[in-house]
Amino acid sequence: MTLTLYVPGAGVVHRLPAGVKLLALVVLAVALFALPSVTAAAAALAGVVAVGLLVARLPAAVLTRQARAVVWWLLVLLLVHAVTTDLRTGTHVALRLLTLVLAAAVVTATTRVSEMVRVVERLCAPLRLVGVRPARVGLAIAMALRFIPVLVERADRIRAAQAARGGTARGVRALRTTVAPLLVQVLQMAHDVSEALDARGADDDPPPRRRSPEVP
Incomplete structure (x- = not known):
């Protein structure tokens, strides 16, 4: 398994600037919530x-993997709305x-992670005031994006190890037996990364710039 979200390519979508793609994502989100139409959402x-x-020529597995990751949450939403409101809303x-x-x-x-981080750092530049x-915000986003595939791989390893030992748990029990060891590994990774960042002085304040003496 490749521990990255980026899929190399040379198509038009890959060549678009990261800022343009992030802006398009924001516009899409606003449009989806502004248009109260099931037909528009389906389109x-x-x-x-x-x-x-x-257009981007991504492997179908990239999209199906993301859809599988949220399918249970979507089914829960459908069920909740079917009970509380109506199925159309769900x-x-x-x-x-x-x-x-x-x-x-x-x-x-x-989009490469480095490109997205640069965009975020530029957007956060006014917040220096x-x-x-901005560098810390970019680091946090980069680490989050890097850790997503790592966590997926760890979860797959846990499930494979349980299956090799004859584990046949399903449903909520299978989820519990996966989440508990995964949580332990996540906490250990977070501790290791925190120590590594501390050792590199990532939390230190930058030294103040010295003014050069004025020449009369």
Whole structure:
């Protein structure tokens, strides 16, 4: 398994600047929540899939993997809305969320992490006035994106190890037996990364710049 979300390519979507793709993702999110129509949400979903498969030429597995990751949450949303409101509303909410998940998958699969981090750092530059360090924000986002495939691989390893030992748990029990050891590994990774960052002085304040003496 490749521990990255980026899928190399030379298509038009890959060549677009990271800022343009992130802006398109924001516009899509606003449009999805501004248009109260199931038909519009379904059309947006079809458009995102078409862009991912036909324009960006991503492997179908990239999108199906993301869809499988959220399918249970979408089913829960459908069930909750079917009980509390109506099935049409639940379908609309599920379509909007699935569209955003797949759109985000297309963006991350066609954009290098370093490019997205640079965009975020530029956007956060004005926040220096209130004490926010853009480099730290970029580091946090980069680490989050890097750890997503790592966590997926760890979860797959845990399930494979349980299956090799004859584990046949299903449903909620299978989820519990996977989440518990995965949580332990996540906490250990977080501790190791924290120590590594501390050792490199990532949390230290930068030294103040010295002013050069004025020449009369």
